[in-house]
Amino acid sequence: MLEALSHDIVIVGAGMAGLRAAITAAEINDKIDIGVISKVYPIRSHSVCAQGGTAAMMRDGDSYDLHAWDTVKGSDFLADQDVVEFFVKKAPEEITTLEHWGCPWSRTEEGKINQRPFGGHSFPRACFAADMTGFHEMHTLDGKAKTYPNIKFYDEWFVTSLMIEKNAAAGLTAIELKTGEMSVFRAKAIIMATGGYARVYEFTTFSHTATGDGMTMAYRAGVPLKDMEFIQFHPTGMVPSGILITGGARGEGGYLVNAKSERFMKRYAPEKMELAPRDIVSRAETTEIQEGNGIEGPHGPYIALDLRHLGEEKINERLPLIRDVAIKLSGVDPVDEPIPIRPAAHYSMGGIHANIKTETSVLGFYAAGECACLNVHGANRLGTNSTSDCLVFGAVAGEEAAKFALSHDLRDFSQEKALAEERRIFDDIWGREGDERIPVIRDELRRIMSERVWVFRKEDELKSALNEVRELKERFKNTRVEDRDRQFNTGLVGALQLDFTLDLSEVTIAGALARTESRGAHTRLDYPKRDDENWLKHTLGHYTKDGPRLAYIPVTITKWSPAVRAY
Ligand SMILES: Cc1cc2nc3c(=O)[nH]c(=O)nc-3n(C[C@H](O)[C@H](O)[C@H](O)COP(=O)(O)OP(=O)(O)OC[C@H]3O[C@@H](n4cnc5c(N)ncnc54)[C@H](O)[C@@H]3O)c2cc1C
Numbered sequence: 001m002l003e004a005l006s007h008d009i010v011i012v013g014a015g016m017a018g019l020r021a022a023i024t025a026a027e028i029n030d031k032i033d034i035g036v037i038s039k040v041y042p043i044r045s046h047s048v049c050a051q052g053g054t055a056a057m058m059r060d061g062d063s064y065d066l067h068a069w070d071t072v073k074g075s076d077f078l079a080d081q082d083v084v085e086f087f088v089k090k091a092p093e094e095i096t097t098l099e100h101w102g103c104p105w106s107r108t109e110e111g112k113i114n115q116r117p118f119g120g121h122s123f124p125r126a127c128f129a130a131d132m133t134g135f136h137e138m139h140t141l142d143g144k145a146k147t148y149p150n151i152k153f154y155d156e157w158f159v160t161s162l163m164i165e166k167n168a169a170a171g172l173t174a175i176e177l178k179t180g181e182m183s184v185f186r187a188k189a190i191i192m193a194t195g196g197y198a199r200v201y202e203f204t205t206f207s208h209t210a211t212g213d214g215m216t217m218a219y220r221a222g223v224p225l226k227d228m229e230f231i232q233f234h235p236t237g238m239v240p241s242g243i244l245i246t247g248g249a250r251g252e253g254g255y256l257v258n259a260k261s262e263r264f265m266k267r268y269a270p271e272k273m274e275l276a277p278r279d280i281v282s283r284a285e286t287t288e289i290q291e292g293n294g295i296e297g298p299h300g301p302y303i304a305l306d307l308r309h310l311g312e313e314k315i316n317e318r319l320p321l322i323r324d325v326a327i328k329l330s331g332v333d334p335v336d337e338p339i340p341i342r343p344a345a346h347y348s349m350g351g352i353h354a355n356i357k358t359e360t361s362v363l364g365f366y367a368a369g370e371c372a373c374l375n376v377h378g379a380n381r382l383g384t385n386s387t388s389d390c391l392v393f394g395a396v397a398g399e400e401a402a403k404f405a406l407s408h409d410l411r412d413f414s415q416e417k418a419l420a421e422e423r424r425i426f427d428d429i430w431g432r433e434g435d436e437r438i439p440v441i442r443d444e445l446r447r448i449m450s451e452r453v454w455v456f457r458k459e460d461e462l463k464s465a466l467n468e469v470r471e472l473k474e475r476f477k478n479t480r481v482e483d484r485d486r487q488f489n490t491g492l493v494g495a496l497q498l499d500f501t502l503d504l505s506e507v508t509i510a511g512a513l514a515r516t517e518s519r520g521a522h523t524r525l526d527y528p529k530r531d532d533e534n535w536l537k538h539t540l541g542h543y544t545k546d547g548p549r550l551a552y553i554p555v556t557i558t559k560w561s562p563a564v565r566a567y
Contacts, residue, residue: 002184002418003183004171004413006187007152008406009191010171010185010187011025011401012159013371014153014155014193015042015195016050016141017047017370018045019036020390020398021191021193021366021398022398023148025399026151033150035185036151037157038156038157039156040209041155041156042138044207046207047138047390050386051134051322052248052384054091054095055091055126055127055382055383056092056127057125059123064089067123067125068081068084068560071377071382072560075520076378077379077560077563078520078555079555081557081560082356082556083356083556087388095127102143103137103140105128105129116252116318118247118251118275119277119278119383120276120383131318131321131322156176156177156178160174160175161221164365167361167362168365169364170411173185173422177488182418186413187405188404188408190401191398192214192217192218192367193372193394195369196370197211197501198345199501200501200504202446204346205237206345211498212500215500218360219541220503225540226373226538226541227351227375229508229512230349230378231347231521232278234282235256236341237342237344238329238340239330240298240299245305245322245325247278247383249322252314252318257303257306259293259295264284264293268281269566271566277382277567278346278521279523282521283456286456297340303340304339305334307319307335312335315334322339349380349381350508352372353540355374358374358397364401364404368390368397369393369394370390376389379522429479430481432478433480434479436478436480438491438494441472445472445501452465453505457522459513459526462512465509466506469506472502506547507548510541511548514550516531516534516535517534517535519535538552538555539552
């Protein structure tokens with residue numbers, strides 16, 4: 001028998017979406033008892049790394065419709081417009097709510113919350129706290145969440161599977177990393193808020209924890225994943241680490257320059273230049289590099305991000321983190337020299353298929369934040385719209401889960417299934433003595449994804465990538481985990497994370513191979529045009545033991561018909 005812990009609501013993930021959900025649920029009723037599980041301490045969640053800002057309509061001259069239109073156009077018309085309209089109306093409330101909870105937003109001279117321009121937004125609407133926006137937002141949320149006696153934190157617990165009984169959420173299995181023991185969590189409602197999976201790539205802006213665990217758990221339990229082929233590549237990953245240089249650096253006026261000292265964006269987005277959406281800028285940079293216009297460096301050709309004309313004072317005030325990071329990790333002081341950058345894997349537009357209320361196809365199971373696909377961002381997310389999405393839909397998930405928990409009982413779960421999960425992990429993955437090493441397979445997966453499922457894609461490369469990922473799945477069955485100690489077994493955690501990312505890569509590539517068009521971040525060299533007649537639809541990937549089964553559902557259009565997307 002496995003020990004079972006019970007809560008009315010269990011939230012997996014203590015990033016921006018998870019913490020925001022917990023606070024709303026706790027405020028709705030102090031009798032609701034909430035458990036928040038996180039594999040790392042909450043303020044080590046990737047949300048802490050958000051730099052540039054959080055988008056919201058806060059000023060005269062801007063409007064809900066303008067923010068919605070920018071988001072829909074940025075999404076290359078794949079966003080569900082009812083969800084976008086709801087999102088833009090709720091975002092300003094979140095900024096003021098965080099303000100009341102103590103978030104130190106940067107200010108204008110008159111003391112108002114300041115806003116900076118950002119790629120793809122036609123109005124300066126990114127609220128920011130210098131270039132450490134996520135850090136301040138997360139400390140605000142974490143501090144607030146810890147004031148509620150009805151929220152209990154399970155830090156450094158690793159969730160391994162979602163248990164569903166009769167199409168309703170029944171519970172989860174999780175390992176306490178300190179002891180290495182597995183327990184069952186029972187809950188009336190479960191919210192998945194486990195973040196993205198960009199760590200499936202080598203060159204990425206994301207923390208090592210971003211391995212898409214919750215997406216795979218939902219997928220394996222029968223909840224489809226949506227639009228997984230759409231992965232965002234951020235134009236300014238710093239060379240060689242991949243650490244992000246915020247789009248705010250271009251928002252403040254930074255230039256992108258090639259080896260000929262040319263601001264090449266004039267040839268790709270003559271109006272918006274460096275402030276075009278990320279998909280367009282990343283394609284432009286990749287094209288420049290492929291055409292031999294990259295600047296040669298010890299880590300391969302790169303593009304220069306030039307901030308020198310902003311001056312030291314502005315850089316210190318608006319971009320202090322960027323300056324510090326560039327000096328420490330690239331050996332370049334942006335006050336004196338341009339920063340070497342190139343596109344880096346940055347965000348997953350796809351995720352757990354959920355509706356405007358964050359409900360999934362399973363009763364009592366909700367998804368919010370980057371692991372969810374609701375669908376606000378369509379084929380390409382605008383910078384600063386993700387943190388707003390986590391806040392807005394984190395709150396929605398908290399409210400919906402609370403309402404659900406107040407009117408439902410705990411469901412029975414199957415001890416047998418829980419014990420089978422314990423055997424899968426400790427007897428099989430940890431117990432087996434195979435010949436393959438986990439880091440080797442992980443690095444091969446990253447190489448395949450980085451070489452063939454990157455900014456530009458084509459059929460033969462996607463096909464070979466899919467075959468090779470399937471071979472890696474077979475090889476994974478013959479691995480061994482070197483770490484033999486049960487306590488804080490990071491080797492086992494690495495193996496479980498690799499296991500999750502193998503399934504996610506497979507469904508991502510299958511979706512990319514099927515989608516014979518170019519839209520947003522998904523660019524097929526063999527199908528260079530957007531094809532609204534055949535592809536104005538969302539991909540759903542359903543789990544089967546033989547690989548994903550794809551299906552399609554329509555896009556919701558309220559006000560804006562697909563049009564030419566020029567910047
Ligand atoms: C460097 C960087 C800068 C960014 N800047 C911006 C920006 O300026 N503006 C913007 O809007 N967006 C930005 N983004 C994107 C944005 O930060 C993320 O999309 C968002 O913060 C994701 O939040 P989340 O709550 O969904 O997940 P995360 O913050 O990633 O949190 C995931 C949580 O899930 C937990 N978890 C995961 N798996 C398990 C498991 N198996 N068991 C237990 N717990 C688990 C983790 O411990 C963590 O607590 C940036 C992203 C990066 C990488």
